[in-house]
Amino acid sequence: MTRREFLRHYGIASSAITLSPFFLERFTKLSAATANLTRVYQVKNGDCFQNAAQLWQMLDGPAKYISPTDVVVIKGNAQWPNQGYTHTGCIKGVIDNILAIPGFSGEILICDNIQGGGSSGATGFDATTANRTNNWPDMNWNQLAASYQTSGKPVATVQWQNDTTWRTPSLPLPSWSVWNPANGPGWSRYFLSYSGRNTYLSYPVFQSPLTSGRMIDMKNGVWENGGYTGRNVKAIFMPTLNNHGTGAEDYAGVSSAIKSSFGATEIYHGSPYNDDYVWNSYYSIHSSSFTQSCAQCAGALVGNYLNNLYAPVWYITAAMYSGWYSRTSPTGAAATNTILACQNPVSLDYISCLDVISPYASWLNPANNNNTRNQMLGCSGQGIGTMDPQSIEVITYDFNNPTASRLDVDRKIRDFKAGNATEQDVKDIIGLYMESD
Amino acid sequence: MTRKAATLSFCLWALLIPAAFGFSSDNSSLTRSFNQTVGLTNFPIVVTATFTNGGTNALRGFYYADELPSAFAVATLSLTLNGQVVTNYTFEAGQDGDVYAGCTPYRWVLEQPPSFTDSNSMPPNATVQIVYSITSSAAGSFSLQQFSWAGYDLVNTNSSFGYSENADQQSVSFLTTITPPSVTGQFSTSGFTLQLDGVPWLSYLIEASTNLYDWVPLVTNTAPFSFTDTNAPGYSLRFYRGRLLLNFFTTATPPSLAARFSSNGFTLQLQGVPGFGYVIEASTNLYDWVPLLTNTAPFSFTDTNAAGYSRRFYRGRLSQ
Numbered sequence: 001m002t003r004r005e006f007l008r009h010y011g012i013a014s015s016a017i018t019l020s021p022f023f024l025e026r027f028t029k030l031s032a033a034t035a036n037l038t039r040v041y042q043v044k045n046g047d048c049f050q051n052a053a054q055l056w057q058m059l060d061g062p063a064k065y066i067s068p069t070d071v072v073v074i075k076g077n078a079q080w081p082n083q084g085y086t087h088t089g090c091i092k093g094v095i096d097n098i099l100a101i102p103g104f105s106g107e108i109l110i111c112d113n114i115q116g117g118g119s120s121g122a123t124g125f126d127a128t129t130a131n132r133t134n135n136w137p138d139m140n141w142n143q144l145a146a147s148y149q150t151s152g153k154p155v156a157t158v159q160w161q162n163d164t165t166w167r168t169p170s171l172p173l174p175s176w177s178v179w180n181p182a183n184g185p186g187w188s189r190y191f192l193s194y195s196g197r198n199t200y201l202s203y204p205v206f207q208s209p210l211t212s213g214r215m216i217d218m219k220n221g222v223w224e225n226g227g228y229t230g231r232n233v234k235a236i237f238m239p240t241l242n243n244h245g246t247g248a249e250d251y252a253g254v255s256s257a258i259k260s261s262f263g264a265t266e267i268y269h270g271s272p273y274n275d276d277y278v279w280n281s282y283y284s285i286h287s288s289s290f291t292q293s294c295a296q297c298a299g300a301l302v303g304n305y306l307n308n309l310y311a312p313v314w315y316i317t318a319a320m321y322s323g324w325y326s327r328t329s330p331t332g333a334a335a336t337n338t339i340l341a342c343q344n345p346v347s348l349d350y351i352s353c354l355d356v357i358s359p360y361a362s363w364l365n366p367a368n369n370n371n372t373r374n375q376m377l378g379c380s381g382q383g384i385g386t387m388d389p390q391s392i393e394v395i396t397y398d399f400n401n402p403t404a405s406r407l408d409v410d411r412k413i414r415d416f417k418a419g420n421a422t423e424q425d426v427k428d429i430i431g432l433y434m435e436s437d
Numbered sequence: 438m439t440r441k442a443a444t445l446s447f448c449l450w451a452l453l454i455p456a457a458f459g460f461s462s463d464n465s466s467l468t469r470s471f472n473q474t475v476g477l478t479n480f481p482i483v484v485t486a487t488f489t490n491g492g493t494n495a496l497r498g499f500y501y502a503d504e505l506p507s508a509f510a511v512a513t514l515s516l517t518l519n520g521q522v523v524t525n526y527t528f529e530a531g532q533d534g535d536v537y538a539g540c541t542p543y544r545w546v547l548e549q550p551p552s553f554t555d556s557n558s559m560p561p562n563a564t565v566q567i568v569y570s571i572t573s574s575a576a577g578s579f580s581l582q583q584f585s586w587a588g589y590d591l592v593n594t595n596s597s598f599g600y601s602e603n604a605d606q607q608s609v610s611f612l613t614t615i616t617p618p619s620v621t622g623q624f625s626t627s628g629f630t631l632q633l634d635g636v637p638w639l640s641y642l643i644e645a646s647t648n649l650y651d652w653v654p655l656v657t658n659t660a661p662f663s664f665t666d667t668n669a670p671g672y673s674l675r676f677y678r679g680r681l682l683l684n685f686f687t688t689a690t691p692p693s694l695a696a697r698f699s700s701n702g703f704t705l706q707l708q709g710v711p712g713f714g715y716v717i718e719a720s721t722n723l724y725d726w727v728p729l730l731t732n733t734a735p736f737s738f739t740d741t742n743a744a745g746y747s748r749r750f751y752r753g754r755l756s757q
Contacts, residue, residue: 039532060535406529406544406587410502410536413585413600423462430596434498434550434589 037393038386040351044338046399048136048320051339052093054397055316059341060411061097065313066234068103071208071222073235075264075312077255078112078124078141078159081131084327085124086238088144089136090318090339094238099153106154106231107210110141112263113160125157133330134321156209163187163266166279173198174308179205181215181223187266188219190308191282194301198281199288201301202266203309218264219310235312237264237345241336241352242323249363251293253372254353255327257315257345258379261302262286265309295371296378302345303382315348316341324360334360346376346385347392355394403436404429459602464491467599469503469584474609475639481570482609483514488565488586492597496559496588500546501567504582504605507533507541508575514568516545518557523547525555537582543569550589559588573611580608615639618660620679629669633679635660640682645675650723657682692734692753703743707753709734714756719749731756 041058043051056062066072074094076086095108114123121128127140139147141157148155167177169191179186187202205223208214215223222231239260244252252259267286285305289298317340325332336356342348350366358365366373366387376387386392397403412429415421461467465488472483486503490496505511511530516523527549531542545567547557559565573579585600618635620643635641641660644652655677656664669675692709694717709715715734718726729751730738743749 037532064534406500406502406546407531407535407542409587409598410504410531410542410544410585413587413598414536414583417460417583417600417602426598427462427596430587430589430598431594433587434596437551 036391038344038347038391039342039393039395040347041341042338042351042355042394042396043340044336044396044398044400046337048087048089048318048339049093049096050399051320051337052090053097054399055339055341056094056097058395058397058408059314063101066098066101066106067232068101068105070106070232070234071216072098072106072108073216073218073233074108074110075235075237075260076110076112076124076141077238077240077260077263078114079118079263080242080328081119081122081127081133082328082330083134083240083242083321083323083333085127085135085141086240087135087318087320088124088132088139088141090316090320091141091238092136092144094236094316095148095155099148099155107208108148108153108155109158109208109210109216110145110155111158111160111204113204113266115263115267117159125159134323134333134335136320154210158206158209160204160206160264161185168280169200169282179217181205181217182226185215188217188309189266190304192304192308194288194304195297197283197288197292199285199301200266200279200282201285201305201309203264235264235310237261237312237315239315239317240323240327241317241319241357242327242333243325243357243361243364244327246326246329247332249370249372251290251295251371252298253295253370253375254349254357254364256317256352257342257348258299258302258375260315260345261305262298265305295374296381299346299375299378299380300382301378302375303379303384306345306379306384307382314341314343315345317348317352319352319356322357322360324357324364342385344385346380346387348385349376350387350389351392351394401437402432404432405436406433409433459600459604461491461597461599463597465489465496465586465588465597465599466491467501467584467586467601469601469604471609474607475636476609476611477615478576478611478613479572479574481512481572482611484569484571486567486569486584488567490559490561490563490588492588492590493561494590494592495561496563496597497553497591498548498550499557499559499565499586499588500544500548501565501584501586502542502544503569503584504537504540504542505571506573506579506581507539508573508577508579509541510572510574511543512570512572513545514570515566516568517566518547518559519563523557526557527555540582545569553591571609576611576613578608578610581605612636615681618679618681620677622677624669625665628665628667629675629677630663630665631677631679632663633658633660635679635681637661641679642682643677643679645677647672647675649676652678692755694751694753696751699739702739702741703749703751704737704739705751705753706737707732707734709753709755715753716756717751717753719751721746721749723750726752 043054078085122131124141145155145157163186169175169177174192177189179188185206189200189202191200203218205217221233222229237260239256242255244255267284285301319336319338321333322336323333338356340352353364353366364372408429412421412426416426467488469486476482513528527546529544533541535542548555583605587598615636618633618641620631620633622631633641642657643655645655646652692715695706707715716731717729719729720726
């Protein structure tokens with residue numbers, strides 16, 4: 001649903017007004033309601049680079065969210081081959097625009113824990129050409145980072161390793177066991193009881209591969225020479241959009257934005273086969289949710305993660321291909337040519353599933369009672385995002401039917417005023433707006 | 438001059454000289470002006486935007502946008518096209534930071550493209566006037582931002598637009614309280630000279646009376662100022678007072694009080710702007726006033742003590 005369609009459908013773009021003070025009061029409130037909608041951005045039918053560039057433009061540019069000195073962590077989904085890992089071209093498209101921030105002197109790190117390492121040659125980091133079906137064929141993530149470094153760009157990959165040093169949490173729950181970067185790489189752990197089950201969530205503190213002695217603390221920022229420098233770490237989660245099962249729903253439902261936090265925390269020693277393992281009576285996020293066949297628990301624990309550890313500045317779902325049948329089968333994905341973005345994973349997954357993948361896989365329709373929806377219910381139950389269609393504004397750009405909005409016009413006028421656009425640029429976008437349906 | 442005074446000085450300048458439009462891609466013009474740039478919290482300041490189509494053809498799809506501090510509540514008071522009230526338009530708000538950090542875009546859309554079904558075509562030389570209020574519950578000085586317009590010439594498929602270049606560089610202030618003015622006086626060679634001190638650059642009025650009941654205006658100016666009443670020697674007794682010119686409320690209907698005796702006293706009915714706060718006060722000498730009840734209009738009040746007075750005056754006024 002486009003923004004215009006949404007406004008028309010729900011009657012928010014009211015066209016009647018009287019001068020009654022009562023009406024004015026109500027009208028003012030209507031406007032405020034419009035302003036409070038959660039936005040999901042959707043770009044489709046361009047190539048991965050066009051889509052990424054257009055998305056950043058719709059977000060008003062990366063510089064609005066990322067400072068030139070920031071360390072940017074792009075957390076992808078790396079574990080599975082083909083469409084199972086985040087589309088490398090989409091990652092490149094996102095990175096190219098960040099690198100174009102004037103004076104950018106930070107770092108960009110492409111990261112994931114790949115839940116125990118995956119199979120050699122079949123992960124996002126190292127996918128062989130044969131394992132790049134329904135993905136960007138040119139490079140895997142490591143090759144992409146290497147190509148940037150060859151041209152002097154500060155881009156690298158990091159596979160978050162697992163820390164075998166257990167720390168007993170201080171009670172009562174919830175409680176923190178904070179990792180000191182002076183001790184090298186490790187994990188800061190947050191202990192809580194969810195639904196009566198003691199669980200730990202954690203985020204990595206890791207060595208920058210680009211700057212010796214620089215530790216990246218996802219919550220507290222950059223650490224160097226014995227202290228935090230004040231330089232920020234900004235995370236962008238870039239999930240896939242895949243069915244977790246095979247030809248039908250399994251215990252997880254969709255693998256996308258909500259579930260992507262699983263790759264940003266520990267799952268016991270990274271082993272997918274021992275996720276029931278208990279450390280000092282505390283279970284991993286996987287053990288406390290999907291292993292219990294509880295998708296709603298997964299969403300709730302991710303909500304706890306976002307509320308208590310850190311939250312990314314954006315989620316960008318790379319759905320150039322959507323593995324509607326499975327997350328790995330070369331014949332089980334559709335070329336959906338879409339990328340989407342939102343600042344919360346619930347609304348993003350809702351729209352991604354509703355608009356992009358469920359037309360191919362009805363069992364992933366979040367309007368139905370299924371595990372995809374259960375993930376969202378659990379996460380939104382922690383106050384994260386919304387899955388109420390009336391509270392979501394979908395802003396779409398379709399390269400097959402280019403449009404512009406009044407917001408685009410206003411921003412272009414602003415850019416013209418600042419000397420960053422020409423008069424003709426403004427006229428062009430107004431012309432497009434006037435012709436947009 | 439203090440920074441605050443300098444700001445207020447600038448605001449006054451902005452008030453007196455409506456913000457002229459800075460850039461236009463054709464011969465159209467736009468101004469944005471304010472009934473005042475210093476107001477009270479929760480009371481509206483009225484903004485008037487006036488656009489004239491200077492193009493050679495009708496302008497279609499016109500909309501006006503104002504980037505206003507997100508702390509403001511914004512409501513439309515009127516929209517006219519060539520003096521005729523327009524009701525079929527869209528008033529919308531964007532989100533905080535959409536275009537400028539800390540600001541929310543507000544737009545008045547006369548026609549929705551591409552079909553322009555709202556039929557608010559704007560012929561050459563036509564004028565649109567949009568009057569809206571801005572209100573803040575938070576006190577402070579707020580920097581204003583860009584205002585702009587966009588339209589389309591269907592005949593030549595030509596876009597046109599304009600925006601405030603530097604005309605938007607002003608601020609408005611909302612105050613929680615305004616210190617009452619002080620008026621001191623002394624005899625001088627030419628009469629009786631009064632000195633009014635108040636909030637610098639706010640407008641005040643000095644009035645005079647011989648009976649504390651009937652007041653006549655003598656002078657209006659911005660504080661601080663002095664005034665010599667050269668007619669003073671002609672009076673055996675003359676009282677003076679200074680008060681703030683509450684042009685904050687120029688769009689609010691003055692309150693009215695209706696009264697009647699009732700079984701348990703004297704019942705008053707106050708009518709005013711719904712939702713605005715008013716106070717009913719009473720006096721026995723028209724000089725000393727005591728508050729009886731503060732409420733939001735409309736409301737009624739019964740003075741059960743009225744029977745205890747040989748005479749009692751009542752008045753209603755906006756509460757601050």
